[in-house]
Amino acid sequence: MVSYFFENLSRRFSNENDLSDVTWVMAESVPIFRQLFVKFFFKEVSDLSKLEIFRREHMEGTNRVDFYIKIEGQEFVIECKVMDRNQHFIEYKEQWPKARHGYISNYAIDPEPNFEMRTWEEFSKYLKSNKDVATIDASSREFIHGYGSYLKKVCSIIELKKIMINNLSALYHFNLLVKKIVQSIAGYKSHVHNASKPFEENRSGRFFCLQRDNGPTIYPWLGVYYTETVGIFMGFDKGWCKAIFDVMPEQSTVGGQHFKAPYKDYEEFPAVWFELKEEYFELFNSEETTLEQQEALLRGFVQEVLATVSPYWLR
Structure with a gap:
């Protein structure tokens, strides 16, 4: 607190x-x-x-x-x-x-x-x-x-730690997987939105255009944040996902099967955020998890998040 x-x-x-x-x-x-x-x-x-x-x-x-x-x-x-x-x-x-x-x-x-x-x-x-x-x-x-x-x-103080650059190709393939998923979401019309900037110094992923029924078009973001803690997130921007941002609660106390309790963050990128639970993030990164299982896990996360926000978005 x-x-x-x-x-x-x-x-x-x-x-x-x-x-x-x-x-x-x-x-x-x-x-x-x-x-x-x-x-x-x-x-x-x-x-x-x-x-x-x-x-x-x-x-x-x-x-x-x-x-x-x-x-x-x-x-x-x-x-x-x-x-x-x-x-x-x-x-x-x-x-x-x-x-x-x-x-x-x-x-x-x-x-x-x-x-x-x-x-x-x-x-x-x-x-x-x-x-x-x-x-x-x-x-x-x-x-x-x-x-x-x-x-x-x-004071914008930057704290650096020792850098070990040994598997950056994983980030390249993760972004390809995100691109594949956001272009084929069951029950929705979706495609990658290249007009927006999906990469920053602390995150990497994709914005994508999402439509369903007669609801307004929104542009969520899916990707990974890598700061002091690393995690997979799905965000609904205050401007591009206004229909969701304006009506979602500031802080929920209830998470889903795949995600922690969602929350609003007003800092550098105001949005409603859903974070993949740690146990699923660890499973995603496990050497024993196959690529097919990684894709299924990430798709399950996206589908559950969209099912959660749809009542706010499509009402």
């Missing part, structure tokens, strides 16, 4: 000020997060028990800094940026000459004397790997992990 909350937060509150606001809320709500945030910039600060001020948007003279902190009389100021490159280094040093200065951005920047320069990607890794996070209470840890997800979305 917390993770879902932060994921939705990133969709509506994603600009530079929003990020600073959410960071302040985290610091006020989760004490260990505040300690980690300050220590990320200023390693010598290990104890916030004598914290006097932790303020969001502090104004002095004509200068306003994102975070103003005071501990036992020592001032700390932190400026947060996403893409804005108007740094104010000189102004801040003149306004707060005795303060320790921190600066964090979503881009690499040359070192600035007397400033602790950081990036949001470094902060994301710091939260993920910090040993203190592993030992705190479960509730605080869940919020910190949720914030980490929010941060990655807002």
Whole structure:
């Protein structure tokens, strides 16, 4: 639930000020997060028990800094940026000459004397790997992990893993199987829709034109997503499958024989999504499963999904 909350937060509150606001809320709500945030910039600060001020948007003279902190009389100021490159280094040093200065951005920047320069990607890794996070209470840890997800979305942080390119031909044949299936769906008129873009950096499949009886023509998508988790999905786009998207519930609690409970996702590709259950996905990938069995399994998934959406689509 917390993770879902932060994921939705990133969709509506994603600009530079929003990020600073959410960071302040985290610091006020989760004490260990505040300690980690300050220590990320200023390693010598290990104890916030004598914290006097932790303020969001502090104004002095004509200068306003994102975070103003005071501990036992020592001032700390932190400026947060996403893409804005108007740094104010000189102004801040003149306004707060005795303060320790921190600066964090979503881009690499040359070192600035007397400033602790950081990036949001470094902060994301710091939260993920910090040993203190592993030992705190479960509730605080869940919020910190949720914030980490929010941060990655807002700052477009890309996490890479070691790459093993050893069987990419399987993706080629999977797409051929998808093409074969969507051109011959029992009970429907269907064909591949080449005018739309079926491939993205995180997915591969096919859009297809689907008609039945007197219902409106729709253009679903069938294929595989390969991000942190890999799975086979069938999606009904908000624009091209409006007759289904507008009337399907936001989140169902009931799945089918082949698919998990369907849900709506409004992010980069707003659609109603049906995901093949894990046990069927594993069966599809099993070395013991024949090509004929793979085709039958995928056809069964498609037919069951269409039977589920037809009452909304063809009413």
